[in-house]
Amino acid sequence: MDKVLLDVFVEHHNRGDQGQNGWKPHVYTAAIKAIHDKCGLHVTKEKICSRMKTFDKHYATISKVLSQSGFGWDWVNNKLLMDSDDVWNKYVQANRKAACYKNKEVKNWEAICTIYSKDHATGEGAMTGAETEAQPTEPDVVAVEDSPEMPQKRQRTGDAILCMLGDMKCSFQDALKSLEPLELPKVTPPLEILAALEKIPELARSDMLRAYGKLILSERLFQALMELPMDFRKEWLLTLNEKNNI
Numbered sequence: 001m002d003k004v005l006l007d008v009f010v011e012h013h014n015r016g017d018q019g020q021n022g023w024k025p026h027v028y029t030a031a032i033k034a035i036h037d038k039c040g041l042h043v044t045k046e047k048i049c050s051r052m053k054t055f056d057k058h059y060a061t062i063s064k065v066l067s068q069s070g071f072g073w074d075w076v077n078n079k080l081l082m083d084s085d086d087v088w089n090k091y092v093q094a095n096r097k098a099a100c101y102k103n104k105e106v107k108n109w110e111a112i113c114t115i116y117s118k119d120h121a122t123g124e125g126a127m128t129g130a131e132t133e134a135q136p137t138e139p140d141v142v143a144v145e146d147s148p149e150m151p152q153k154r155q156r157t158g159d160a161i162l163c164m165l166g167d168m169k170c171s172f173q174d175a176l177k178s179l180e181p182l183e184l185p186k187v188t189p190p191l192e193i194l195a196a197l198e199k200i201p202e203l204a205r206s207d208m209l210r211a212y213g214k215l216i217l218s219e220r221l222f223q224a225l226m227e228l229p230m231d232f233r234k235e236w237l238l239t240l241n242e243k244n245n246i
Helices: 002-015 025-039 045-066 085-094 096-101 109-122 150-178 190-198 205-215 219-227 230-243
Strands: 071-074 079-082
Touching (some): 002 045, 045 071, 045 109, 079 085, 190 205, 190 219, 205 219, 219 230
Antiparallel strands (some): 071 079
16 A cells, blocks of 8 residues: 555656645545555545655654665665664664664655655755844834934934845845755766666676665765776675675
8 A cells, every 4th residue: 555655646746746835635635546446445634644644754764864874775675774783773872763763674765755855855944034033113203392403313313224224135135045055966866876787797686786775875885886997896896785784
């Protein structure tokens, strides 16, 4: 059921059917129908929402682990890879909620990444301090009859307003700059990595998949592979797999 459910959400994710307030209603309708037609099960929207929250939790925990040095993803067995138990134990000491994921099997990881990676990348910092800053209140003007200092006081009030307007303009411009997209680092597409592995002579399929799971998570490892002569690459990959207890 999970694969059918995620396939539907991936399809609608690619169509842009996920807005700021969540998925559009017809996405849930399509998921309910697909599960009924392909699995013979009757599920509700609430059941689907509950399951999707579980996938979200998986992504939040696992992606955080994979962002650390010494970890990878085993595409064959659908679970985390780690350089050693010591690496894992040190990580869990600071992230105890991840302890149950050491040997946990999480299927359909690629689909989960497709659906949730954008949410977690943009889920924080939606507003800047400049956007939430309170507007300045207008200064009170007190009329004083027959006062020779009145023109001077009115001039000071005008200068203050102009100064505040200038500050507001600068803050607004700074806020716009903070919303400009940052240039992302170069990431080699998975298909290019797979194509490079397929060119290595006599590399077994299982070794290829294990190396693929490591290389798609580390741009530096892939670049290191491509710098080696072709007749060195198989031995290097096998050494890398053995080092990581794959």
